[in-house]
Amino acid sequence: MAARTLRIGLIPGDGIGKEVIPAGRRLLEALPASLGLKFEFVDLEAGWETFQQQGVALPDKTVTVLKNECDGALFGAVSSPTSAVKGYSSPIVALRKRLDLYANVRPVKTVVSAPKPIDMVIVRENTEDLYVKEETTRDTPEGKVAEAIKRISQRASGRIANIAGEIALRRQKIRATGSPSIHRGPLVTITHKSNVLSQTDGLFRSTAREVLTASPFRDAEVAVEEQIVDSMVYKLFRQPEAYDVIVAPNLYGDILSDGAAALVGSLGLVPSANVGEDFAIGEPCHGSAPDIQGQGISNPIATLRSAALMLEFLNEEAAAAKIYEAVDGNLSEGKFLSPDLGGTAKTEEVLQDVLCRL
Amino acid sequence: MAARTLRIGLIPGDGIGKEVIPAGRRLLEALPASLGLKFEFVDLEAGWETFQQQGVALPDKTVTVLKNECDGALFGAVSSPTSAVKGYSSPIVALRKRLDLYANVRPVKTVVSAPKPIDMVIVRENTEDLYVKEETTRDTPEGKVAEAIKRISQRASGRIANIAGEIALRRQKIRATGSPSIHRGPLVTITHKSNVLSQTDGLFRSTAREVLTASPFRDAEVAVEEQIVDSMVYKLFRQPEAYDVIVAPNLYGDILSDGAAALVGSLGLVPSANVGEDFAIGEPCHGSAPDIQGQGISNPIATLRSAALMLEFLNEEAAAAKIYEAVDGNLSEGKFLSPDLGGTAKTEEVLQDVLCRL
Ligand SMILES: CC(C)[C@H](C(=O)O)[C@@H](O)C(=O)O
Ligand SMILES: CC(C)[C@H](C(=O)O)[C@@H](O)C(=O)O
Numbered sequence: 001m002a003a004r005t006l007r008i009g010l011i012p013g014d015g016i017g018k019e020v021i022p023a024g025r026r027l028l029e030a031l032p033a034s035l036g037l038k039f040e041f042v043d044l045e046a047g048w049e050t051f052q053q054q055g056v057a058l059p060d061k062t063v064t065v066l067k068n069e070c071d072g073a074l075f076g077a078v079s080s081p082t083s084a085v086k087g088y089s090s091p092i093v094a095l096r097k098r099l100d101l102y103a104n105v106r107p108v109k110t111v112v113s114a115p116k117p118i119d120m121v122i123v124r125e126n127t128e129d130l131y132v133k134e135e136t137t138r139d140t141p142e143g144k145v146a147e148a149i150k151r152i153s154q155r156a157s158g159r160i161a162n163i164a165g166e167i168a169l170r171r172q173k174i175r176a177t178g179s180p181s182i183h184r185g186p187l188v189t190i191t192h193k194s195n196v197l198s199q200t201d202g203l204f205r206s207t208a209r210e211v212l213t214a215s216p217f218r219d220a221e222v223a224v225e226e227q228i229v230d231s232m233v234y235k236l237f238r239q240p241e242a243y244d245v246i247v248a249p250n251l252y253g254d255i256l257s258d259g260a261a262a263l264v265g266s267l268g269l270v271p272s273a274n275v276g277e278d279f280a281i282g283e284p285c286h287g288s289a290p291d292i293q294g295q296g297i298s299n300p301i302a303t304l305r306s307a308a309l310m311l312e313f314l315n316e317e318a319a320a321a322k323i324y325e326a327v328d329g330n331l332s333e334g335k336f337l338s339p340d341l342g343g344t345a346k347t348e349e350v351l352q353d354v355l356c357r358l
Numbered sequence: 359m360a361a362r363t364l365r366i367g368l369i370p371g372d373g374i375g376k377e378v379i380p381a382g383r384r385l386l387e388a389l390p391a392s393l394g395l396k397f398e399f400v401d402l403e404a405g406w407e408t409f410q411q412q413g414v415a416l417p418d419k420t421v422t423v424l425k426n427e428c429d430g431a432l433f434g435a436v437s438s439p440t441s442a443v444k445g446y447s448s449p450i451v452a453l454r455k456r457l458d459l460y461a462n463v464r465p466v467k468t469v470v471s472a473p474k475p476i477d478m479v480i481v482r483e484n485t486e487d488l489y490v491k492e493e494t495t496r497d498t499p500e501g502k503v504a505e506a507i508k509r510i511s512q513r514a515s516g517r518i519a520n521i522a523g524e525i526a527l528r529r530q531k532i533r534a535t536g537s538p539s540i541h542r543g544p545l546v547t548i549t550h551k552s553n554v555l556s557q558t559d560g561l562f563r564s565t566a567r568e569v570l571t572a573s574p575f576r577d578a579e580v581a582v583e584e585q586i587v588d589s590m591v592y593k594l595f596r597q598p599e600a601y602d603v604i605v606a607p608n609l610y611g612d613i614l615s616d617g618a619a620a621l622v623g624s625l626g627l628v629p630s631a632n633v634g635e636d637f638a639i640g641e642p643c644h645g646s647a648p649d650i651q652g653q654g655i656s657n658p659i660a661t662l663r664s665a666a667l668m669l670e671f672l673n674e675e676a677a678a679a680k681i682y683e684a685v686d687g688n689l690s691e692g693k694f695l696s697p698d699l700g701g702t703a704k705t706e707e708v709l710q711d712v713l714c715r716l
Contacts, residue, residue: 080553090553130508135557143512146557150488150508154501193609195438195448199493199504230616231645237595237620251551255613258588262595287589 009073013047015288016298017076023300046091058091101274124253161208164247268299271306280313282306299338326357367431371405373646374656375434381658404449416449459632482611519566522605626657629664638671640664684715
């Protein structure tokens, strides 16, 4: 069998992004040859440091190379300026839009037996909502008044619901192979605030419901539920074991996935993928953590899992499964854990332990 | 000393609102005469049932009577229709705006010794943000597109920051009397998402920071911190003991207060007050809970605490303290707890136990 070559853009960004993205690269390079995968890497720039050097946080070149030359990418993290800086705006938000990576997929799962086992995926719409960033400010006799647009479209709501349903089905298929699971059947929970925002969130809700209660999801008996976002956060903490796939507009998804991350002990464990029609960017959920940068103690797990997630969406499920297994092995043995998990292992030691398990 | 007479509007609303608001009334009636307080009550209507009967969820009469005849009110909970109904919109959201009750104050506190002791107040802006409910929908070749306005003003951000600071100072004063506390000094944490919404949330952030770092708060050494909302939810679950007063725009405040409620075990414990220049409405944070309505098992504690909170903002701190003490006594003894807390006590039994402790 001829090996498939995947060309991966590497965008470390700022802070510990520069420590975890190289770990992700080494993981991909270390995958067993039997998987039939080869990798080529392209180093690309984005972030706050890039902005300070070049006056733009996301150079056009980064976008062009990703679009024209790459199959996928790994993105580290970026620092934000401490107050608004003219011309600066988040490169990852821009990248999601420019590559039309319409889904942000964030699996949150306990490995080591926890008081409450958790195994959920948050599927966040990635292109609209308040993230369209259309803002204006005006002066009034009573001071400044600023407004932002929250935009929700039927199209974006439909496609995010669709991928959420597909993910629920895929998870169900994996469970059907006999993998131990806390879930009985596929469940998608639609999150919104349509009791206040009847048109915008109302449209998200009705569109998602329509998609998820029709073929092929109805035939596969995907259960569909709803939670108002405030109540969703409450439930997330009280009964996290009850949730399988949660689908949400951009901002609620952002908030919910940090909440879910808190449940598994550390943001350093939680991966994400920004997924489009035929491109995926793996991205750890944590930030650039300037406080621990340079000490070699950042947790690479979120990035390693993000690399696996990227591979999943590039249809390399076997390679992804291999990585998940190696990471789960590292965590359940618990010998090489980074300080955010209460351990003393360095980034390098965690990585080595995972590589040995591939 | 002549007794002060307070005229209180009672708006039970729907579902268990009809069980807990009468408990609130009986609590106020049972306060010891030595406090020098008399109460008169006016029964008022609002809610989903009201909408079904009268075609409006918040009758003008309710607003007029509150405005012209009352000093404060207790509001129960309202049910929402399961899908958008023409002409229906949440009466509590409308009431907050029409009475200009610009602050929603939600204290969340553990009484019984918990693994993580918590003692925080969420101060939520109550009049603007996405709650202005200015929405439009248009048809496009790609389907419907809906938009909502998120409005943030300097005026509303300034006054909410100011009351947050005042609450921090008041809490510090109570601690100074030697009450046991997990906090060292007054701290206000400003929550926002200005890394994405630089104008709207940026305005909230800079205005709040300006107010809270000036007199009188600077002189009283109120510490001021910031958290991006997603990270705030994460921290809320990881280090809830670190927070004292959290101030947030309307929607984030809504989400955060449900999250905080999850930390103390039940929404049935968490009170709120909607506070304006010279009016306060006490309102339990829980919903109308139609699933348990009519069984006499709803937890009245959130309403009893909301009555106390209302009294605090009507400058009756001694009466409020009396109620908090009685409720804390009930909870720490743990003999009469409602089912949401793992007990078997009926609403009536919980109420009686609290009344005996006044
Ligand atoms: C850094 C920030 C703009 C970003 C977001 O809000 O999407 C982050 O919180 C995330 O979740 O990836
Ligand atoms: C019922 C709903 C409109 C309301 C809100 O969003 O404010 C509720 O969640 C609350 O927190 O009081």
